[in-house]
Amino acid sequence: MASEEFNNELDNMFNENTEYSNINIDREILKNFFVIEGLDGAGTTTQLKLLDKELSVRNIPHLCTFEPTDFEIGSLIRNILHKKTKANRDTIAFLFAADRNEHIYRKDYGIIDHLDKKELVICDRYLFSSLAYQSVDCGFNFVFSLNSRFPLPEYLIYIDTPVMISQERINKRPGNELFDIKVFQEKVRKNYANIFKLFSMSRMKIITVKGDRPIKAIHNSIMDIILKDRLKDRLKNRQV
Numbered sequence: 352m353a354s355e356e357f358n359n360e361l362d363n364m365f366n367e368n369t370e371y372s373n374i375n376i377d378r379e380i381l382k383n384f385f386v387i388e389g390l391d392g393a394g395t396t397t398q399l400k401l402l403d404k405e406l407s408v409r410n411i412p413h414l415c416t417f418e419p420t421d422f423e424i425g426s427l428i429r430n431i432l433h434k435k436t437k438a439n440r441d442t443i444a445f446l447f448a449a450d451r452n453e454h455i456y457r458k459d460y461g462i463i464d465h466l467d468k469k470e471l472v473i474c475d476r477y478l479f480s481s482l483a484y485q486s487v488d489c490g491f492n493f494v495f496s497l498n499s500r501f502p503l504p505e506y507l508i509y510i511d512t513p514v515m516i517s518q519e520r521i522n523k524r525p526g527n528e529l530f531d532i533k534v535f536q537e538k539v540r541k542n543y544a545n546i547f548k549l550f551s552m553s554r555m556k557i558i559t560v561k562g563d564r565p566i567k568a569i570h571n572s573i574m575d576i577i578l579k580d581r582l583k584d585r586l587k588n589r590q591v
């Protein structure tokens with residue numbers, strides 16, 4: 352779908368007379384759940400690894416996790432992304448949603464069970480990746496409906512990287528994946544902007560972090576967001 356069409360679709364959502372009026376933006380928020388998003392090459396995976404180390408050093412109970420997962424459906428998705436097996440674009444959208452469902456709800460291993468154990472959960476990509484990537488080929492409404500029942504994180508942290516920079520980083524990596532093409536990434540970047548506009552009506556906090564900086568500077572910005580929130584919570588508890 353062209354981004355202008357996506358924009359129109361988004362504009363229509365604000366019109367009460369359209370089928371989009373029931374769109375569920377203000378849904379359940381999972382406290383202590385942080386999601387990191389960005390274009391391919393934005394460095395979300397690098398940042399997740401750094402956070403994992405730092406939270407361990409600080410003895411903060413946490414789970415650093417990612418989508419596609421390393422559960423069964425996630426592994427199938429990786430094979431499709433690495434072009435080892437083929438699937439129709441709509442099938443890929445279904446698979447991402449199915450993988451997510453396991454990721455959130457699987458007993459003992461899922462995100463909800465970790466949050467229930469009072470751990471912070473930080474996830475590299477979540478439903479916003481589906482909305483940004485799969486909407487390019489499958490249309491926003493279809494992808495939104497597949498993901499309409501999933502809860503939102505408390506914080507969505509977006510590492511904003513210009514396509515040119517993310518493309519330079521991708522080109523340095525061996526092999527290429529299904530969505531690595533420049534024009535595709537440009538559409539994905541526009542989609543992210545539209546999605547954030549849409550979700551600004553929710554109670555989820557959306558924070559953009561500039562991605563064209565050294566890895567350590569980006570890491571510090573993300574740590575600040577996570578720690579500030581914990582500090583606020585502790586102060587609140589002390590006042591009670």
Ligand code: ATM
Nearest residue numbers: 391418419447476477480481484530531
């Ligand atoms: P990582 O490279 O962050 O592991 O993600 C793999 C790809 O999966 C990434 N592609 N690029 N380019 C984004 C894509 N993806 C989706 O298309 N939809 C989704 O729902 C998710 C979670 C990831």
